[in-house]
Amino acid sequence: MALIEIRDLKVHYPIRSGFWNRVTDRVLAVDGINFDIEPGETYGLIGESGSGKSTTGKAIVGLEKVTSGQILYEGQDITKAQTRRNLRYNKDVQMIFQDSLSSLNPRKRIADIIAEPIRNFENMSATEEQHRIKELLDIVGMPQDAMYKYPFEFSGGQRQRIGVARAVATNPKLIVADEPVSALDLSVQAQVLNFMKRIQQEYNIAYLFISHDLGVVRHMCKNLAIMHRGRFVEIGTREDIYRHPQHIYTKRLLSAIPEVNPDEREADRQHRRAVEAEFKQEESRYYGADGRVLDLQQLSATHYVALPDATLAANKGGVE
Numbered sequence: 001m002a003l004i005e006i007r008d009l010k011v012h013y014p015i016r017s018g019f020w021n022r023v024t025d026r027v028l029a030v031d032g033i034n035f036d037i038e039p040g041e042t043y044g045l046i047g048e049s050g051s052g053k054s055t056t057g058k059a060i061v062g063l064e065k066v067t068s069g070q071i072l073y074e075g076q077d078i079t080k081a082q083t084r085r086n087l088r089y090n091k092d093v094q095m096i097f098q099d100s101l102s103s104l105n106p107r108k109r110i111a112d113i114i115a116e117p118i119r120n121f122e123n124m125s126a127t128e129e130q131h132r133i134k135e136l137l138d139i140v141g142m143p144q145d146a147m148y149k150y151p152f153e154f155s156g157g158q159r160q161r162i163g164v165a166r167a168v169a170t171n172p173k174l175i176v177a178d179e180p181v182s183a184l185d186l187s188v189q190a191q192v193l194n195f196m197k198r199i200q201q202e203y204n205i206a207y208l209f210i211s212h213d214l215g216v217v218r219h220m221c222k223n224l225a226i227m228h229r230g231r232f233v234e235i236g237t238r239e240d241i242y243r244h245p246q247h248i249y250t251k252r253l254l255s256a257i258p259e260v261n262p263d264e265r266e267a268d269r270q271h272r273r274a275v276e277a278e279f280k281q282e283e284s285r286y287y288g289a290d291g292r293v294l295d296l297q298q299l300s301a302t303h304y305v306a307l308p309d310a311t312l313a314a315n316k317g318g319v320e
């Protein structure tokens with residue numbers, strides 16, 4: 001059974017205006033998405049700014065109210081706060097945020113920051129707690145004396161490690177990692193990604209890995225969803241998305257990954273220009289009249305794309 005199943009999830013924000021502060025419009029931040037995450041796997045959620053990624057992540061951990069649809073955790077619907085409490089859901093499902101400086105309380109020492117989820121969910125004595133904090137710092141490769149310091153005394157990469165230590169403190173089964181490395185330098189990014197992978201293997205944690213950059217998650221994710229305007233334009237395995245992208249939006253995200261090999265740069269530039277030209281010409285075909293992403297069509301057992309029917313017919317022969 002999947003660890004978590006998202007069924008037709010919608011999160012709409014009301015927009016209020018005027019003298020009576022009435023609801024005059026809605027932002028369809030998340031507008032009908034479906035996906036499953038298996039235990040221990042990394043699922044990528046990719047899209048540009050404003051596409052609804054964080055809203056999806058927050059809805060899953062219970063930080064954002066669900067407008068409609070269901071989130072099933074080990075088969076049980078946890079959309080209601082009461083059910084989450086009964087199941088101790090927030091012990092099993094944790095979140096890491098992009099901005100480590102604002103997500104770690106600046107007035108608290110690292111020991112208290114990491115201990116917070118432990119105090120919420122486990123009954124540990126002070127000595128047991130100290131021991132666990134040291135163990136967690138060790139897991140994320142931080143020295144033990146870090147526990148007596150404050151968040152501002154660390155670099156971005158170190159703070160992200162502390163965020164991970166806090167997230168794994170309760171032995172969770174799923175961590176929603178919202179752009180965990182976007183604020184870091186490339187070399188530090190690689191370090192953080194590597195130790196996130198190591199922890200995952202050691203403790204069998206599933207990740208919902210959120211990023212705006214398909215390059216960053218290439219070696220992390222088994223399955224990915226490409227999100228745009230609150231909906232999925234394409235979902236599939238790593239192979240489906242990186243080798244056989246079908247939606248123009250996915251192709252555009254892929255062509256935005258910088259080419260590191262200097263010999264390939266000219267070819268890369270040409271490819272990017274070709275994708276841009278296709279995008280300008282074809283974009284409207286890929287969206288409904290109101291700019292809404294079309295419904296997903298199934299291309300193979302794993303690959304779904306929001307294509308207009310005509311394109312689907314033309315592609316089917318080539319893809320299967």
Ligand SMILES: Nc1ncnc2c1ncn2[C@@H]1O[C@H](COP(=O)(O)OP(=O)(O)OP(=O)(O)O)[C@@H](O)[C@H]1O
Pocket residue numbers: 013014027028029047048049050051052053054055056212
């Ligand atoms: N509390 C809120 N009230 C109203 N609108 C909101 C609220 N939070 C988010 N939105 C809107 O919902 C949409 C999706 O936002 P979200 O933060 O999920 O995007 P994102 O994909 O995480 O973007 P980013 O890459 O910039 O973090 C945006 O248009 C945003 O302006």
Ligand SMILES: [Mg+2]
Pocket residue numbers: 053054055178
């Ligand atoms: Mg976000």
